[in-house]
Amino acid sequence: MQIDINKVTDNHVQQYGEVNQLGGVFVNVIRNKIAYKSVDLMLSLFQGRPLPNGTRMRIVELARLGIRPCDISRQLRVSHGCVSKILARYHETGSILPGAIGGSKPRVTTPKVVNYIRELKMKDPGIFAWEIRDRLLADGVCDKNNVPSVSSISRILRNKVTNHHHHHHSSAISHSHPHLYNSIYPTYPYGTPPPIKSENSPNTSSSCGSPSPPNNVISRNSHCHHWPPLSHGSITHSVSDILNFNQKFVQPQTSPQLATSQMINSHDPAQNSQNYNYYMYFQSTGMHGNGISTGANL
DNA sequence: GCCGTTACGGTTGAG
DNA sequence: CCCTCAACCGTAACG
Incomplete structure (x- = not known):
């Protein structure tokens, strides 16, 4: 069975999707049942596959802004265990990227x-x-x-x-393959990693200014010490406010992604949650070319 | 209620 | 080309 990338619809999500406890949709798909592109298309909804970089980045951004992990979990419809894991990794390595999946260790019997x-x-x-x-x-x-x-x-x-x-x-x-396992996250397994930074950030002059995460996903931002969040108890901005704030600046205004960005400005929370998954997906696939066409095919 | 940890069922890719 | 295996994934559940 092949599903054309242009024809992946809500029906497919409904057909293959499951809803986690937070209302987020993930899809448990036997790979060969769906065309490769379609699998990638719905990466953000998959169990067994890494969250898209956009979501990972958003988790880190929100945490940097003082949002509690439990609130991030609810807002992004990602399990708190996952949020915890991603933040812990970020804290430890400075990287938001998932680890390298698959493959074998380099042979020792050279x-x-x-x-x-x-x-x-x-x-x-x-x-x-x-x-x-x-x-x-x-x-x-x-x-x-x-x-x-x-x-x-x-x-x-x-x-x-x-x-x-x-x-x-x-x-x-x-x-x-000395490069594969010699460092913690030396390579990006799904294509060239994007520079992790907030495009059109309102405070581009400051590398420490939130909401920009470290601008290098591998090496820690050694001169920024805003992690953990500075003012845990005094944060007044709501998650929604921050998300809206970020949408305002993260997406290029002329991008086709703007439409998906605007989708989550809906006043219907249920609509928002569903749309957010799509939003994160579109954002992430737009950010990195992991073998699929991110241009006209979308 | 929050959060760190872990079992589980899944994908991946080099050998 | 298919299989194996050890890496990783996110979710759900536990404490």
Whole structure:
């Protein structure tokens, strides 16, 4: 079954959607049942997929403005556990991005390591796997983070040394991905990360001015210490006020997104909650190109 | 009522 | 091309 991106409607959301305890809609979709683009289109509504960056950013923005997590949770229709997790991560790493999903850790049995094991075995055929492991560490070929396990070494001895003494090349080919796991959130798994900042921010001259989150999603904004919120008890602006405030400045006035922005200015709260999901979706897909066309197709 | 934590069922992507 | 597996996700529930 294929659903054209231009034809995803409320009916699809109703068909596949579920409503969480806060009234937010999320969709639990078996991926292959819907066209790839459509899956991405409804990312913001998905369980098992990260919240869109727009929502994540909004969570952080609201928290910076002193809104309590429970209120953020209710307003954005996101579970408080999720809000808590995102804020905790932001607090710890300075990043609003989700972690890298999927993939495998880089292999430790690189050609270099395999060759070294082979040499050790050839020099001393009676050597034990655990002895090889110790040698790899002692000789500086590996460190404790990337030394192969004893079982891995045994497998190498069995498969690549015993049977393939002279095959120096292809059997041991591996691809390392040092960038993927070496830092906490070094890469953005869904395409190029957008610069996380409030477009058309009213106080563009101040990097510390709210509601701008850190303008770099990876490194913390070390010279801004407005986190946690400065005035926990004295915040007077309501969530709605702040959301309206942000809408005023976040969306380019000529953008087609303006329409979706205006959608949540409805006075009907139920309409607002539903529209907000769409709003966040449109905002997020407009912000990053994760393989889908964000232009004319929308 | 708030919030940190965790079980759960889900997706993802390298190997 | 399909499978496996370990990473991540958000929700719901618990304390």
